Every structure is written in structure tokens, then in C-alpha cells.
Amino acid sequence: MLVEYIPLFLVIAFAIVFAFGTVFSSKIFGPQRPNPEKLSTYESGVQPVGTTHERMSVKYYLVAMLFIIFDLEVIFVYPWAVQFKKLYLDPSVGTTAFYAMLIFLVVFEIGYLYVYKKGGFKWD
Amino acid sequence: MNLYDIIFYLFAIITIVSATFVVFTKNIVYAAYNLLLTLFGIAGLYVLLGADFIGIVQLIIYVGGILILILFGVMLTNKITDVPIKSGVLQVIPASIGVGMLAGILILIVTNISWRNMELTVPESTIGSLGMLLMNEYILIFELLGMLLLIALIGAANIARK
Amino acid sequence: MEILQIAVITLVKILIVVTLMLLTVSYLVYFERKISAWAQNRVGPNRVGPAGLLQPFADVFKLLLKEDIVPFAATKSIHTLAPMLALFVAFTTYAVIPIGPSVEIFGYKVDLVVADVNMGILYILALTSVGVYAITFSGWSSGSKYSLLGGVRSSAQMISYEISMGFSIAGVLLFAESLRPVAIVNAQSGLMWNAFVQPIGFITFVVAAFAETNRLPFDLPEAEPELVGGYHTEYSSMKFAGFFLAEYANMIIASAMIITLYLGGWQVPYIEKLGLPDYAVVLIQVTAFFVKMGVLLFFIIWVRWSLPRFRYDQLMDLGWKVMFPLSLLNLIWVAILIMIMN
Numbered sequence: 001m002l003v004e005y006i007p008l009f010l011v012i013a014f015a016i017v018f019a020f021g022t023v024f025s026s027k028i029f030g031p032q033r034p035n036p037e038k039l040s041t042y043e044s045g046v047q048p049v050g051t052t053h054e055r056m057s058v059k060y061y062l063v064a065m066l067f068i069i070f071d072l073e074v075i076f077v078y079p080w081a082v083q084f085k086k087l088y089l090d091p092s093v094g095t096t097a098f099y100a101m102l103i104f105l106v107v108f109e110i111g112y113l114y115v116y117k118k119g120g121f122k123w124d
Numbered sequence: 125m126n127l128y129d130i131i132f133y134l135f136a137i138i139t140i141v142s143a144t145f146v147v148f149t150k151n152i153v154y155a156a157y158n159l160l161l162t163l164f165g166i167a168g169l170y171v172l173l174g175a176d177f178i179g180i181v182q183l184i185i186y187v188g189g190i191l192i193l194i195l196f197g198v199m200l201t202n203k204i205t206d207v208p209i210k211s212g213v214l215q216v217i218p219a220s221i222g223v224g225m226l227a228g229i230l231i232l233i234v235t236n237i238s239w240r241n242m243e244l245t246v247p248e249s250t251i252g253s254l255g256m257l258l259m260n261e262y263i264l265i266f267e268l269l270g271m272l273l274l275i276a277l278i279g280a281a282n283i284a285r286k
Numbered sequence: 287m288e289i290l291q292i293a294v295i296t297l298v299k300i301l302i303v304v305t306l307m308l309l310t311v312s313y314l315v316y317f318e319r320k321i322s323a324w325a326q327n328r329v330g331p332n333r334v335g336p337a338g339l340l341q342p343f344a345d346v347f348k349l350l351l352k353e354d355i356v357p358f359a360a361t362k363s364i365h366t367l368a369p370m371l372a373l374f375v376a377f378t379t380y381a382v383i384p385i386g387p388s389v390e391i392f393g394y395k396v397d398l399v400v401a402d403v404n405m406g407i408l409y410i411l412a413l414t415s416v417g418v419y420a421i422t423f424s425g426w427s428s429g430s431k432y433s434l435l436g437g438v439r440s441s442a443q444m445i446s447y448e449i450s451m452g453f454s455i456a457g458v459l460l461f462a463e464s465l466r467p468v469a470i471v472n473a474q475s476g477l478m479w480n481a482f483v484q485p486i487g488f489i490t491f492v493v494a495a496f497a498e499t500n501r502l503p504f505d506l507p508e509a510e511p512e513l514v515g516g517y518h519t520e521y522s523s524m525k526f527a528g529f530f531l532a533e534y535a536n537m538i539i540a541s542a543m544i545i546t547l548y549l550g551g552w553q554v555p556y557i558e559k560l561g562l563p564d565y566a567v568v569l570i571q572v573t574a575f576f577v578k579m580g581v582l583l584f585f586i587i588w589v590r591w592s593l594p595r596f597r598y599d600q601l602m603d604l605g606w607k608v609m610f611p612l613s614l615l616n617l618i619w620v621a622i623l624i625m626i627m628n
Contacts, residue, residue, distance in 0.1 A: 005171055006289065007296040007401035008409070009131060011381040014300050019373035022531070023366060026354040026524035033353065041359045041430045042519055048359075048431075056199055060442050063602075064196045065280045067445040068189035069273055070610075074452035075181050076258075076269060077617070078408070081459040083255030085624055097259050098621055100266065105614065107270040111277030112610075118281040121606040123599035127289055153426060157364060160419060167412075180408040188415025188448070192441060195422055199438060249404055251465060 059123060066120065073108050132172055139165030152198050156191060163187050177251045299400045303380055311534040312342035318587050325591040354523040359429025368424035369521065369528030375417040376535035382406035383542045384468050386552045386572040398572065399468060406467040407455055410543065414498055418444045421517050428520035436516025439598065440500060446605040447497035453613035454491035457484050457620040458547045471551030481548040487616035488548045490609050495540040500533065502590040504601060541582035549578055
């Protein structure tokens with residue numbers, strides 16, 4: 001069990017070293033001659049106007065909220081998907097496995113349609 | 125100390141150190157960044173305990189969803205560059221009393237339970253048994269979960285369209 | 287097997303795969319430039335080395351020797367961490383993708399996959415969601431309007447398409463009965479490739495993969511005419527190279543995932559009927575994997591130079607109103623198919 005994951009931990013460790021190495025290599029090889037003009041924010045060659053952190057549309061926030069809920073749904077589908085064939089061939093469960101998931105999805109899709117009708121997916 | 129312990133302590137240190145940063149940093153985006161590490165460490169601990177599905181789901185839901193939501197929240201409200209969003213120190217005394225009591229209760233529980241030492245037996249596939257249980261014993265709860273998600277969706281749609 | 291032995295074998299595998307990936311990325315960039323030149327009736331890189339073949343190395347050295355500029359307005363630590371995160375994600379996902387069946391080398395049984403873990407597919411999904419942070423953080427920390435807009439747009443885009451990606455994968459799991467990539471490949475023996483069995487899922491997954499890798503027609507995060515460079519506007523030198531490398535590495539991972547999930551992985555239909563010796567079969571299978579990958583990568587580049595970019599509302603509409611219901615339908619279709627077949 002754990003043995004299975006040892007290669008993965010190694011991969012992660014290697015990736016961290018690799019990422020550090022790549023990003024800091026230019027500190028070693030590249031020149032360092034900063035000046036105020038160079039370090040100013042790029043705005044198509046003119047002086048930066050206004051503030052950077054303008055207020056963003058609340059739509060982004062809604063997308064993130066919807067994502068969490070939909071993601072949870074996906075997560076609940078996975079254990080079922082992996083086990084479905086066995087469940088279906090098991091005489092004590094049979095088609096119940098299919099209908100149970102169908103009901104789950106339909107119930108959720110009512111919510112999806114509600115958000116749809118409410119204009120939750122409309123980007124304006 | 126074997127490899128298992130080394131990996132455990134590594135993840136534990138990552139979790140605790142980053143969690144400390146989350147609490148003490150004044151910059152909210154730093155806090156979010158460290159929360160990312162904390163959640164990563166916890167996912168690693170879950171995997172070590174043999175709950176690989178929970179570990180990965182922890183990453184997908186918390187890192188992929190909830191933390192993004194928090195970050196969007198910071199970005200949406202942060203409208204003045206000169207005044208970076210900072211978290212201040214508020215209500216130190218009530219907070220420390222509350223935390224102290226909670227910590228006391230936790231320590232009391234941990235020290236009073238006679239823990240059993242068991243050999244860790246991990247099933248071949250945790251997700252498989254989860255699927256079996258969801259479709260047998262907990263089928264009603266599973267459908268109720270669908271309802272719960274429906275309610276959450278309706279709530280989300282209403283908040284955003286006000 | 288002893289832990290030390292596993293560790294050594296794994297390290298060798300990591301080194302081989304990473305070297306292969308870096309080389310592939312270099313030449314992928316070269317081919318992208320050549321193909322784009324060909325599509326636009328130009329010549330493309332042709333100065334460095336014969337037919338410009340040494341161009342990728344020249345590019346890398348140039349980037350390496352450039353100054354690393356961190357603007358005043360940037361939040362320095364996060365600005366540095368963002369490209370690292372992008373690289374971290376790009377160079378951890380390859381671990382679970384099998385490029386061939388297990389083989390015997392010097393008496394050891396070696397799997398042609400770095401880490402054959404139970405949760406393989408979910409591991410990739412989880413890392414993809416970490417990848418969103420590279421873009422969000424770089425956008426936020428640069429202190430530039432273009433970066434911030436690009437970053438926020440991109441994260442919203444990526445999380446939107448993760449949903450249809452997740453549901454498409456669930457359809458694959460129904461057949462494979464496992465999250466283990468090797469098992470998913472094994473379930474597609476003969477002509478039971480998932481691309482043929484569940485074409486809708488295949489299409490939704492490919493579209494989602496395009497969106498996740500931020501490739502045209504989904505490259506809004508760096509839509510040049512409106513956002514300059516998007517989230518990496520304020521990056522230079524190796525930090526920029528990090529994003530660049532990660533983007534191309536992600537293309538490779540995405541095509542490897544499409545192959546593993548839908549195009550039968552390393553499998554060549556009915557090869558076992560030819561009666562070839564074992565080593566020849568393995569060799570052909572590994573070659574088949576790389577041929578499939580080459581075709582897919584060409585397809586991705588071809589799409590980039592043929593299609594215009596979506597508008598942002600079109601992109602969100604496509605994700606939530608078309609791709610999500612389609613992937614859901616695919617899931618139900620596959621479940622019914624399994625019930626009919628049994």
C-alpha cells in the first residue's frame with residue numbers, strides 16, 4: 001500500500017527540486033541591472049493608469065461556488081462508477097445500482113436547471 | 125525510525141508549519157498560499173493512513189474548489205492597491221480563552237482514551253468498498269446527499285442573482 | 287521488493303522520463319513554429335543548425351542568460367512561487383501514465399510507468415486543480431492589470447471545464463472498474479477503445495483537455511490582442527521559461543491522458559495474434575504509444591493555427607451549457623451499455 005506510493009513521493013520531491021532549480025538558475029546566469037523604468041508595471045508603454053486591483057465581476061465568485069458543488073457531485077459518482085459492473089451483476093443489487101444513481105443525478109439536475117433558468121450560467 | 129516515520133514527520137511538519145503561517149501572517153494571500161501547503165500535507169497524511177481516496181478528494185475539493193473560492197473572494201474585494209488587504213488582531217482575550225478551552229478538551233480526550241495499537245490493514249482498493257457501501261447500506265443517505273447538493277445549488281444561484 | 291531497490295528503479299525512471307519530456311518539449315516548440323510557419327506560408331526557424339534544428343537550445347540559452355525582472359508592484363515571494371508551482375504540476379503528473387506493459391529487464395520485472403498507484407486518474411485531476419493556483423497566483427502577484435484579468439479569467443475557465451472532464455472520466459471508469467491507469471489501458475483491449483465505445487465522452491474530454499492546457503481556441507488567459515501576455519505579462523527569463531515549459535509539458539501530459547483513457551494506451555489491436563516474440567510486441571506497443579502521442583500533438587498544434595479564439599461568454603456557455611450535459615449523457619449511456627452487454 002505505502003510501497004505503491006513511494007515512487008510518487010519521490011516524483012514530488014524531484015519536481016520540487018527541479019522547479020526550484022529552473023527558476024533560480026537565471027539568478028546565477030542572468031545579469032542583475034535593475035532600474036526604475038525597467039521595474040515599472042507594463043502597460044503598453046504608457047504610465048500605468050489607476051489601480052491594479054479593480055473590482056472584479058461577482059460572476060467569477062459564482063463560478064467558483066458552482067464548481068465546488070458540481071465537483072462534489074463528480075466525486076460521489078466515482079465510487080459508484082468503479083463498482084457499477086460488480087453491483088449490477090450482484091443479484092441482491094442489480095438494476096438498483098443504476099436507478100439509485102439516476103435518481104441522484106436527476107435530483108441534482110433539477111438544481112442545474114434551476115441555476116440555468118435563474119441565469120446563473122449567463123455571462124454578461 | 126523507518127521510512128514510514130520519516131515521511132509521516134515530513135508531512136506533519138509541512139502541515140504544522142504552514143498552518144502556523146496561515147494563522148500568523150497578516151497578508152491574506154500569503155495565508156491562502158500556506159493553506160494550500162497545509163491541505164497538501166493533510167492529503168499526504170491521509171495517503172499514509174491508507175485512505176488514498178480521501179486524501180485525493182481532500183485535494184480536489186479543498187484545494188481545487190474551496191481555496192479558489194477564498195482567493196476569488198480576496199481578489200474581488202481588494203480594490204485599493206495602496207492599502208493591501210490585511211487581517212488585523214481582534215478580540216485577543218476572548219479568542220485565546222476559546223482556543224485554550226478547546227485545546228484543553230482535546231488534550232483531555234487524547235490522554236484519557238486508551239488507544240489500541242493495531243496493525244494497519246489496508247484494502248486493495250478503498251474506493252471499491254466505498255462504492256459498495258454507498259449502494260447498499262447507505263443508499264438512502266446517498267440520495268439525501270443529492271438533495272443536499274440540490275439545496276446548495278439553489279442557494280448559490282440565489283446569492284449571486286440578487 | 288526492498289524499498290531501496292524501488293527507490294533506485296524509480297529514480298532511474300524519473301530521470302529517463304524527465305529527460306525525454308524536456309527533449310520532447312524542445313522539439314514540440316520547434317515543430318509548433320515550423321507547423322505554424324507552414325500554415326501561414328512562411329519558412330519558420332531555419333538559421334540555427336541544419337533546418338533550424340538547434341533552435342530550441344538557442345532559445346533555452348537565451349532565456350537562461352536574460353535578466354530576471356521582478357516589477358516594483360509585484361508581491362515578490364508569490365511572484366517567484368507561481369512559476370515553480372506551474373513547473374511542479376507539469377513535472378509530477380507524468381508519474382502515473384503508463385507507456386507500455388511491464389517488461390523484464392535483467393531479471394527484474396519493471397513496469398513502464400513511474401508510479402502505478404491505485405488513485406492514478408484522480409491524482410492527475412487533483413494536480414490539475416493545483417495547477418490553477420500557478421495562474422491565479424501569478425496573475426494576482428504581478429501587480430499588473432493584464433496579469434490579474436488573465437489570471438482570474440483563466441482560473442474560472444479551468445475550473446469550469448474540470449467538471450465535464452470529471453464526468454467524462456467517470457464514463458471511462460465504468461468500463462475499467464478501477465482508477466489505476468494500467469487497468470484502464472488493459473480494459474481497452476482489441477477494438478474496445480473508449481473513443482469508439484463512448485465517442486461523446488471522448489469529445490467532451492478532448493475539449494476539456496484543450497481548455498485545461500489553455501490552448502487555442504481556449505487561450506483566453508493570454509489573449510494577446512486584449513491582455514498582452516495574460517498572467518505571464520510580468521515574467522521574464524527563466525520564470526517565463528518555467529511557464530512556457532509547463533504549458534508544453536501540459537500538452538504532452540494531456541495527449542498522454544487522452545491516449546490512456548480513450549485511445550487504448552500502448553495497445554495495438556490484435557497484435558497478440560501475429561505470434562511475435564515478447565520483446566518485439568513490447569517494442570511495437572511502446573512505439574505505438576509514442577506514434578499516437580505524435581499524432582495527437584500534431585492535432586493540437588493544427589487546431590491552434592486553424593481556429594479563432596472564443597469570446598469569454600461563448601467559452602463559459604460551451605463549458606456549462608453544452609459540455610456538462612453532454613458528459614452527463616455520456617455517463618448514463620455507458621451505464622446502459624454495460625447493462626446491455628451483461
